[in-house]
Amino acid sequence: MKKIVRITAAALAALALSAGAALAEYPEKPITVVVSFAAGGNADIVQRLQAEAMSEQLGVPVNVINKPGGAHIPATMSVLEAPADGYTIFNWSPPSFMVVPLTRDVPYEPLKDFTPLFASISASNALYVRADSPYTTFEEFLEGAKAEKLTMGVNNLGAPPNLSAVQMANEFGLEFKTIALKTVPATMAGLIGGQVDVAVGQVASIYAYKDEVRPLIILDNNRRAFFEKDLPGVRTVGEAFEGKEAGVWVHGGLAVKAGTPQEIIDKLLAASEVLGTEEFQAKLPKSVGYHWVHGPEGVTALIQEGVDLYSPILDGLGLLHKK
Amino acid sequence: MLANTDALLLALTQLSQPITILLLVLGIVIGLIIGILPGLGPPIAIALALPFTFYLEPVPSIILLLGIYSAAIYGGSISAIAVGIPGTGAAIATVQDGHKMFSAGRGGEALGFSLTGSIFGGLVSVICLAFIAPLLAEFAVRFGPRENLAISVFGLMVVVRVAGKSLSKGLLMGALGLFLTTWGLDELNGTERYTFGSYHLYEGLPLVPFLVGLFAMSEVFISAERAHHKIQFNQSSLRVKLPGWQTLVKMKDVLIRSSLIGTVIGIIPGEGAAVGAFFAYSEAKRRSKKPQDFGTGIAEGIVAPETANNATVGGALVPTLTLGVPGSPAAAVLLGALIIQGLSPGTQLFAEHPDLMYAIFVGLFAINILMIFIGLIAIRFAARLIMVPTAVIVPTVMLLSFVGVYSVSNSFFNVGVMLGAGILGYVVRKLGYSIAPLSIGFVLGPILENSLRQSLTLADGSVQEFFNTPIGLSIYAALALTILWAPVAGRFNRRRTK
Missing domain, CATH: 3.40.190.150 (Bordetella uptake gene, domain 1)
Structure with a gap:
């Protein structure tokens, strides 16, 4: 009996040791x-x-x-x-x-x-129009969007740019015809090609389409570190309209x-x-x-x-x- | 645009670096091998090489990937011709005539035609890319939902008409292909369609496993039935023969038309090399004086699709480089490589990095020229495949397909899809139907559905708005013409001969 206990104890000790060793060695592969x-x-x-x-x-x-x-x-x-x-x-x-x-x-x-x-x-998301669009500010865009139902380009329905667009429509009482163009670059190309009047892209989308598009507003409440690098001088919804919600995750x-x-x-x-x-x-x-x-x-x-x-x-x- | 000599010189200096030249050759060799293997196509080939570009400068890395891209598209035709199994989707249209010619003991000739066509198409599309890319970008940007819908309808109708022997059978298969693409989540309202309770089907049946199953597996099953079948050949069929100058002159119309078709189809995002090849094949057949000869193993049936599919490479780079929107799945991975290098592909790329642009143009040109020599070596071996018994080829292809399909997304589900599609393809072929229209329906289905539903949203209930597209209307008119031309002309001729 004693022998069994001793063997078991030894085995347990060995097991504990080897387990400890295994952990100490992570990562080994x-x-x-x-x-x-x-x-x-x-x-x-x-x-x-x-x-x-x-x-x-x-x-x-x-x-x-x-x-x-x-x-x-x-x-x-x-x-x-x-x-x-x-x-x-x-x-x-x-x-x-x-x-x-x-x-x-x-x-x-x-x-x-x-x-x-x-x-x-x-x-983070931003609202863009074509560089030659009559809307030069977000306020002008608001008036235009209230006067007629504009076509809104997003990448996929249910994805963050679409959710940003929906939140903006809810907050400002707007209505859009929404077209899902599959990817953010395709959305921006659709905007440039005139398939849509306005599009939600990412803040960083500006790098690829600088002279062709105009950012109107950043669809976020708070300013984040990379905004000033990507879109200097562009306001966020939170900064421009107190009490309006714009979040992006x-x-x-x-x-x-x-x-x-x-x-x-x-x-x-x-x-x-x-x-x-x-x-x-x-x-x-x-x-x-x-x-x-x-x-x-x-x-x-x-x-x-x-x-x-x-x-x-x-x-x-x-x-x-x-x- | 070609006025910036400083940038051009800089590009040439970068291209003449030994490492760049080495990578160019390496890219072609890797691309060829991957293209030949069924299941592994250009996107996966470029993705495999992507991590290595982390350690390279922009020019060598993009040259490596472009070499792989071009050679993989070409390589697919080698297995299409020599084994009857397209190595990539791009080579689907080449199987019919290519493998027939090979089986008729003219293998070396068939492989020579496909190499020549590929190089020609590749070169024409590079020239288009280099000289009129901004203009072509204008064209690409005009392609919205309504235009995409028109071109997809056009493609489906025209291709289905020529891909099979019987019109009604072709239409039926095309419709079956379309139906299978409706599987998966509805992208607009999230409804589950034919998912059979499995999340694996949420994004529908995966394209590559489906096509590999449809073509490679069904071919494997069918050749397994006739394992003792022997192909008659003599020594001359082993000799690779490039078409002579006179043959090329005779085929100049097919070559030029297919190159342009391929380039244009390449430009349109979403339509890849397979669609371009089918368009060119059907156009060559339609214009031919002997359309009934297509499918029996004639040169035009190889040259047309092979020219067009390599022409899609230059075309696909147009929206990739000028808009940041990939023109093909392979170009999507290429786009990633550019982003890794800190570049922002889009409307700014030309202005910001002219030297890189020149390096791409000149590099692609060099790739196509070098591909002649490397291709010649490869097809010399391929021509000898005819001596390998079916009992060896069948299991090898089967094994390669399994490995290839698994590696695309590291998923056993995809292997299952491949087997299922293989059985489907086998049954369909046994019943005397053609799988080509089925595959085209499957390739075009998602574009067709998306563009139709986007167009409906844009039109907002107005028929006039739905057809408010000059490009789209001219495509519809061309479609009407292609369908009605033969019967109307036939009637007119009959009346005149009376």
Whole structure:
């Protein structure tokens, strides 16, 4: 009997030791980051740059794989189906963590099934008209939009630019014929080509279409760091009209499966610290907005803000999924 | 526009760097291999190379990717001709005549025609891109929902008429293709259509797995039935033969027309190389004095689609570089590469980076020239594929398709779609229907639905507003003409001979 106890104790001790050793050694093999977009877009590009920087910190390769399709759900689920060991990390974004869970019956809950590490890539929306448009100010545009039903270009129905447009229409009592042109650049091209009268693009869209379009207002309440870099001198709705609401929530970052050991989370947080530095951000394409929030608590609060902002707007459109 | 000599010289200096030249050759070789493999097409080829461009300067990285893009589009025709399975969607239209000619013991000749056509189309589209890109951008920007609707209707009708042998069977297959694209979430109101309770189907049936299944898998199933079938050939069919000058002169109309068709289709966002190739094939057939010969293995049936699909490369770059809107799925990944380099593709790119623009024009030209030599080496091997027994080819193609389709989005669901589409393709072909119109319906379906519904919103209930599009109306008129011309002319001729 004693012998059995001794063996068991020894075995347990060995197990504890090896477990400790395993944790101490993390990461000991390549880490995979799952991106739910196809290769080549902003989200993918920034993720690849981030993976490279984190790989230097962690000392193992950080590989990016793309799993597009299925309304971002297959990519999200593939991370939840993998063990919570920090070797499969999810690149979360507005569709996977916000719009799709709010509008569809999905088999996951972002804040319950994941532990977010940080938020980095961000964007804000702005209202644009053609450079030769008769509307030179937002006030002139308001008058025009009240006199006739203008055609509004957005990328996709239910996506942040559309939600910004809807919120603006609600706040200012306007009505539009809304055309979804699939991507933000296609929306801007549609505006330039005269397919639509006015369009909601991103603040950074200005870089590609400088002489062809005119920004009227930034569809946000508060001023954020990158506004002055992208659209100097353009007001936000919050600054120009007291009491009018304009919110936009476009964020993305990394998250691990809930239940990942705290030691691993700490290591990943330490390794991602570099992504918040000026040196790293200087490496990003200038069309990328960056809003750095580090640590699970801050990011969870940020995601909750988005849910509070978009739930009523989506509900108004009849798109909110009621559980 | 070509007045800025400083920028041109700078571009030439950058292009003559040894690393750039090396990457140019490497790009063509990688592109060719990936193009030949069924399942792996230009977008995935460029995406695979994308991470390497992080460490490169803008010019070498874009040259590498353009080499891959051009060669992958061409490479698809090699497997289309030699095995009867299009290596990429772009080569679907090449299978009919290409593989027939190959099976008739004229493989070397068929491969020579496709190489010549590809180079010609590629060069013409580069010239268009270099000299009239701003003008073409004007044209691209005019293509809104109503214009896209018109061109999709046109494409569907014209292509379906020629892609199959019987009109009614072709229409039926085209409609089946359209129907299958209605699967997935409704983009306007989020309704679930034929999702069968699976979120995998939320974005509909994925394009690449579906096409690979339809063409490659069904071909695999069918050739598995006749594993002992032997193709007759002699030594001369192994010899690669480029068409002579006289043959080219005789085909100059087909070459030029197909190049222009490809370039224009490439410019229109959403319509890729496959559509361009089919347009050119159907136009060549329609204009031919012997349209009944198409599909039996004639040179025009190879040259027309191969010229057009490589011409879509230059065309697709027009909106990509001048508007920031990719003209094809492959161009979308290319756009990402430019963004990584800190560039903002859009209306500003030409003005801000003239040297990069020149490097792209000259580089693409060089790529097409070099592709002649690298292509010749590749098809010398391909011509010998005829000696490989079916029992070896079938499992190899099957394995490559599995790997290729899985790697596009790392998803087993897509492999399932490929198998399902393979069975569908097999059944359809066994019943005596053609899969080409089915694939065209599937490719054009989403554009058709989107542009129709956007046009309806724009028109807001007014018929007049719906047709308020000069470009669209001329496309509809051309469609009416193509459909009615033959019967009306026939009647007129009969009356005259009486």
